[in-house]
Amino acid sequence: xxxxxxxxxxxxxxxxxxxxxxxxxxxDLPGLLSIENPPVKEMFAExxxxxxxxxxxxxxxxxxxPESRPELVAELKAIFPGAEILLVTLATDPLPPLEQLAxxxxxxxxxxxxxxxxxxxxxxQEAILRLLVRTPWKLQDYVxxxxxxxxxxxxxxxxxxxxxxxxxxxxxxxSEEMELLRQRAALLADEMVENxxxxxxxxxxxxxxYCKGEERVIDAGEKISFRFxxxxxxxxxxxxxxxxxxxxxxxxxxxxxxxSGMDEELDEAGGRGLFIxxxxxxxxxxxxxxxxxxxxxxxxxxxxxxxxxxxxxxSISTDYLST
Amino acid sequence: xxxxxxxxxxxTDSADYIALSGNIDASADKQLQSLPGMVDNQLVxxxxxxxxxxxxxxxxxxxxCFKQIREEKKAKIILRELNPTNALLFKMTGxxxxxxxxx
Numbered sequence: 001x002x003x004x005x006x007x008x009x010x011x012x013x014x015x016x017x018x019x020x021x022x023x024x025x026x027x028d029l030p031g032l033l034s035i036e037n038p039p040v041k042e043m044f045a046e047x048x049x050x051x052x053x054x055x056x057x058x059x060x061x062x063x064x065x066p067e068s069r070p071e072l073v074a075e076l077k078a079i080f081p082g083a084e085i086l087l088v089t090l091a092t093d094p095l096p097p098l099e100q101l102a103x104x105x106x107x108x109x110x111x112x113x114x115x116x117x118x119x120x121x122x123x124x125q126e127a128i129l130r131l132l133v134r135t136p137w138k139l140q141d142y143v144x145x146x147x148x149x150x151x152x153x154x155x156x157x158x159x160x161x162x163x164x165x166x167x168x169x170x171x172x173x174x175s176e177e178m179e180l181l182r183q184r185a186a187l188l189a190d191e192m193v194e195n196x197x198x199x200x201x202x203x204x205x206x207x208x209x210y211c212k213g214e215e216r217v218i219d220a221g222e223k224i225s226f227r228f229x230x231x232x233x234x235x236x237x238x239x240x241x242x243x244x245x246x247x248x249x250x251x252x253x254x255x256x257x258x259x260s261g262m263d264e265e266l267d268e269a270g271g272r273g274l275f276i277x278x279x280x281x282x283x284x285x286x287x288x289x290x291x292x293x294x295x296x297x298x299x300x301x302x303x304x305x306x307x308x309x310x311x312x313x314x315s316i317s318t319d320y321l322s323t
Numbered sequence: 324x325x326x327x328x329x330x331x332x333x334x335t336d337s338a339d340y341i342a343l344s345g346n347i348d349a350s351a352d353k354q355l356q357s358l359p360g361m362v363d364n365q366l367v368x369x370x371x372x373x374x375x376x377x378x379x380x381x382x383x384x385x386x387x388c389f390k391q392i393r394e395e396k397k398a399k400i401i402l403r404e405l406n407p408t409n410a411l412l413f414k415m416t417g418x419x420x421x422x423x424x425x426x
Contacts, residue, residue: 161326164376183376183408190348190378212380213349258416272416273379279415306407308415 008132010083011059012038012072018063021090024121025112026059029128040069048079055083056132062089066100073104084131086110095311098256105249107316111283127283127315136317137285139238142299143231154224157216160193163226167237170230181302184280185235189226191273192239192296196224199273200243200294223293238285238297246294251286251316283313290318326375330354338366339398344373347381355384359391365398369422372404382416389421401425 008031013019019036026032033055039047058076065072065087073085086108089096101109108131110124126141139149150170152163164186171182194212201209201222210216218224223242228235254271255278274296278284281298288294328345339362347355377385392398400422405413413419 180407183406186376187378187408187412190376194378194380211349213352272382276379276412276415306411308411 008054008056009033009059009128010035010053010055010057010080011061012064013061014063014068018061022061022088022112025088025124029125038064038069038072041071041075044072044075045079053080055080057084057086057128059086059088059128062087062093062096066096066104070100073106077104084108084134086128086131088112089311091310093311094309098252098259102249102252102256106252107248107314109311109313109315111311111313131315134317136287136295137297137315139227139229139236139297142236143229143234147229147231149227149229152226154193154196154218154226156218157197157214160190160197163193164189167228170228171235177302180306181235181300184300184306185228185237188237188277188280188300189228191277192237193226195273195277195296196226196239196241196294200224200241200245202243202245206245227297233303234299234301236297236299238295240293240295242293244288244290244292244294246286246288246296248286248288248316248318252314255314278312278314279308281312283315286314286316288316288318328354330358332358332361334363337364338368339364340368340370342370342373344375346375347377347385349380349384351381351384355388358388359395362392362396362398365396367392367396367398367400369400369402370404371402371406371409374406374409377409377412379416382412382418385418386416386421389418393421399423 009029011026011032011034013022013034013036015037019034026034033053038044058080060072076083076085085106087096087101087106088110089112091111091113110127112124113121123142130137150166152159167185167189168182171178171185197216198208198210198212203209221242223240226239228237250271251274254274257270258272258275280300282300282304284298286294286296325344326346328347328351331342333340341358389400392400402413402422403425405424410424
């Protein structure tokens with residue numbers, strides 16, 4: 001019997017030009033097998049079996065899936081049920097249709113930086129390696145070493161404004177760029193805190209325990225804590241709650257439902273807050289330990305473009321444990 | 324600038340002018356609910372120059388308010404003086420489908 005192939009990352013691309021576009025991102029990754037224009041249907045399964053692969057991670061280009069090969073993720077999940085699937089897209093390409101990603105339970109979307117931004121590529125490679133070992137994102141990874149991490153354990157809903165004021169004070173500078181970052185940071189913190197205060201607490205029947213706007217005291221057992229760090233260019237933020245009620249499959253579903261826009265009924269239950277957090281961040285991270293904890297966070301750069309068309313990334317993990 | 328939500332209205336023969344100031348969130352619920360009833364004209368200008376943060380709950384309330392003004396008063400809504408963050412927020416949440424943005 002032939003030995004299993006040692007490659008533990010499988011990357012699938014539409015064609016040679018597609019593979020070339022992602023080369024800076026994937027160049028130094030160990031154990032990577034790259035396939036361009038993979039065969040369709042039964043022939044795809046046959047090829048995968050013949051290669052004797054057992055990848056921990058499958059990287060898919062958005063130029064291949066979902067546009068030209070919408071069935072590919074279902075096929076991959078059937079062949080490699082234990083593998084994480086990571087969709088990669090270029091910052092200059094359109095955002096892949098979220099409805100398809102939600103239907104296929106895609107949990108990881110990485111957006112490669114424009115041009116040759118080496119620092120951005122390193123952080124994406126780091127994210128890929130984390131997926132391989134199933135460890136969660138860490139706030140400190142996105143700011144320069146030594147940057148101060150500010151932490152606010154919440155005991156009351158009344159602390160929100162003071163927390164936001166402290167965040168705004170940390171982002172110094174009179175430039176237009178810094179003013180925009182302060183505005184975005186304040187909005188993100190608002191949504192993150194509201195989500196932990198009013199979205200996360202749920203009864204056994206899934207009903208929300210508190211209404212938005214209601215003043216409330218936070219029990220010690222809820223363990224709601226907001227953290228942020230800023231290094232002058234990048235702001236990283238996260239909020240943890242001790243509820244763990246956010247269903248991982250609902251996250252991309254919320255993003256997809258809100259992508260199409262207006263519906264005033266889509267407020268608390270519809271995940272509009274989560275959608276706003278995702279759109280204003282460069283990359284959204286959610287790590288859920290069901291019934292125990294949800295950590296939601298991400299980072300954004302002061303120089304990031306403020307537009308609605310650019311794709312944004314996300315990573316949704318379940319039960320990843322910090323090392 | 325105070326973060327408390329406030330509404331200031333004035334009317335002429337041809338248009339209503341409504342200035343919203345402070346943060347727009349769940350605390351704005353009652354005032355935004357009563358706003359459509361104050362509209363007399365078929366042209367309504369909303370001034371956001373003194374508005375602060377608008378969160379997802381504030382967006383839901385504004386959508387409901389604008390929808391009511393359009394449907395019940397058959398009025399056209401024009402939004403003015405939005406900061407870049409709020410303008411993007413309105414674009415991504417469909418507010419501009421109900422109201423036009425005067426830059």
